[in-house]
């Protein structure tokens with residue numbers, strides 16, 4: 001179905017250079033240099049390569065069109081999150097982090113923020129709606145949470161947290177700019193691990209921060225420029241190539257994930273399935289309002305550790321690997337990382353393979369349990 005706002009945004013991102021002179025390359029050049037010709041008094045955007053690079057610029061502009069907001073890129077998702085912390089927080093501040101979000105974010109706060117006098121508290125994503133935000137300089141939301149796939153209402157939480165004087169940031173990795181629009185829902189900033197679906201080819205670590213508030217994004221950009229947390233031009237070039245197919249890949253992944261979630265529910269070897277697109281998900285109505293598609297991750301609980309490992313090992317078209325959002329379907333048992341899930345919980349990251357072949361493969365592996 002046509003959605004003019006969404007479609008226009010995707011088309012603009014694909015055609016971002018606009019009219020170009022005869023002979024111009026259709027794709028952005030990969031520029032490898034440490035410095036630019038700079039006689040006399042320093043002038044212009046391109047002076048030294050820790051500050052700017054034309055390949056980053058091409059990617060920044062394409063991402064900015066997808067986000068409808070200026071973007072600063074980073075060499076990984078964690079580098080983007082760290083830039084928000086170090087760029088915006090000072091000693092004496094307090095931050096609120098998801099208890100069930102990406103675990104390295106919590107480790108960063110524990111190991112490096114707390115000793116510098118930035119305190120943090122944890123809250124479960126499903127409990128955010130009832131939480132008070134008094135006293136927090138920064139509230140970070142990650143919805144859907146991972147791997148439990150609980151949801152928070154970004155619009156409601158942002159409004160209350162901002163009224164309490166907090167900056168609101170959303171980790172939008174799972175849904176990408178095409179699946180969820182945190183800035184339109186009132187968040188001040190978003191971070192994204194483009195390592196996942198945004199690049200989508202499981203070959204690059206990357207991240208970005210987007211914000212429509214210039215003072216916030218300037219602080220994040222200054223952190224990058226001064227601390228040197230800069231992306232490599234080749235990685236930026238690859239991510240640019242990746243986002244050209246983001247719409248196709250993400251639409252396929254979300255559609256297939258819904259089909260698989262529905263079919264998995266009906267298999268005798270499956271104890272339970274969690275997916276925001278299922279009518280039985282506790283926040284399904286919120287998911288319908290807040291998300292476009294329901295994401296590429298399906299949580300499947302099998303009888304126990306042996307069943308889960310047997311299932312993963314029995315599939316031909318499902319790779320045993322961590323991470324998610326790549327075009328190859330992959331799966332892993334999350335209890336191996338200490339997540340608060342049953343031993344038999346499998347996180348299935350649905351890729352771009354034809355869904356019929358994928359289901360056939362998954363079904364035969366489940367049948368064999």
Ligand SMILES: *Cc1c(COP(=O)(O)O)cnc(C)c1O
Pocket residue numbers: 075076077078079102142146171173174193194195196205206207
């Ligand atoms: C993977 C991930 C990150 C970290 O990204 P890296 O590129 O591995 O540093 C942050 N947040 C979420 C939600 C992630 O899934």
